[in-house]
Amino acid sequence: MNAFAYTFKLWRQNLEKQSVEKCTRPEEKIRARSDDEKARVRAAIISAGRELFAREEPEQVSLRRVAAAAGYAPAAIYRYFKHQEDLFTQIREHDMLEAAHALCTLIERKRDPRQRVLALYIGTADYWLERMDAFLVLFPPARASRPLQDQDHPFARSPGVLRLLGLYYGTVKDLFGTLPRAPMPHRLAADTLLAGVHGSLVFPLMTPSMEWSDRREMVKRLVTSTVSHWAPAPRR
Numbered sequence: 001m002n003a004f005a006y007t008f009k010l011w012r013q014n015l016e017k018q019s020v021e022k023c024t025r026p027e028e029k030i031r032a033r034s035d036d037e038k039a040r041v042r043a044a045i046i047s048a049g050r051e052l053f054a055r056e057e058p059e060q061v062s063l064r065r066v067a068a069a070a071g072y073a074p075a076a077i078y079r080y081f082k083h084q085e086d087l088f089t090q091i092r093e094h095d096m097l098e099a100a101h102a103l104c105t106l107i108e109r110k111r112d113p114r115q116r117v118l119a120l121y122i123g124t125a126d127y128w129l130e131r132m133d134a135f136l137v138l139f140p141p142a143r144a145s146r147p148l149q150d151q152d153h154p155f156a157r158s159p160g161v162l163r164l165l166g167l168y169y170g171t172v173k174d175l176f177g178t179l180p181r182a183p184m185p186h187r188l189a190a191d192t193l194l195a196g197v198h199g200s201l202v203f204p205l206m207t208p209s210m211e212w213s214d215r216r217e218m219v220k221r222l223v224t225s226t227v228s229h230w231a232p233a234p235r236r
Contacts, residue, residue, distance in 0.1 A: 042080050044070045050091050054133040058088055058140070088137075089155070095134040096160025102127055104167060113175040114231050118223060120171050121193050125219035128201055136205075139198060168194060175231055183230050196222045 048070035052061045063084055067077040081087040106123045110116045128135040155161060172190040176182040183189070200219045204212040212218075 054136040093160050100164040116171045121223045
């Protein structure tokens, strides 16, 4: 083998070695340095985890699989999440806070209490219909197995849940405050609307063999008729 051929062989072997390293050691390619880069990595992991948790039993989704789906090495995910329950909890909290912010923004310019209730509860359906992966992770169908959860951070007491519940309860309370007499306790009324909205979203998914009407239209009719029963629209 002449010198040129030998040099070419070494170059090709080195190139192949680098290619293998890029495939087997992706964390070197994506290791985050700045805060912005770390935020992008975390967001990518949350997105991949959400998709897997929405489609599979959460207990079966490992951090290694989430890292691979996001395009990172297994070691990278542990820089952001301690364990499987931590990732699951943080995904849910992230998505609940995002929903709370979006729905607050949706109604912040509305002054009429009745219109605020209508916009909030119908807007809730619109929001989740565009984000069903997130919805199914937040509100998974009932399972025989124990749900995946972080025992140190109960989901029902998380900041995102409390903020959103406060918004739902507060808007109905404000509406009832304008009436001569409240038709029922405001929390019962808000819970009734919430159950109706979320049931209209999830029940058709549990019975896919049935031909359901448009879910948004179902929610709109349900919310409008219920609120009109409590507080009829003013006549023009």
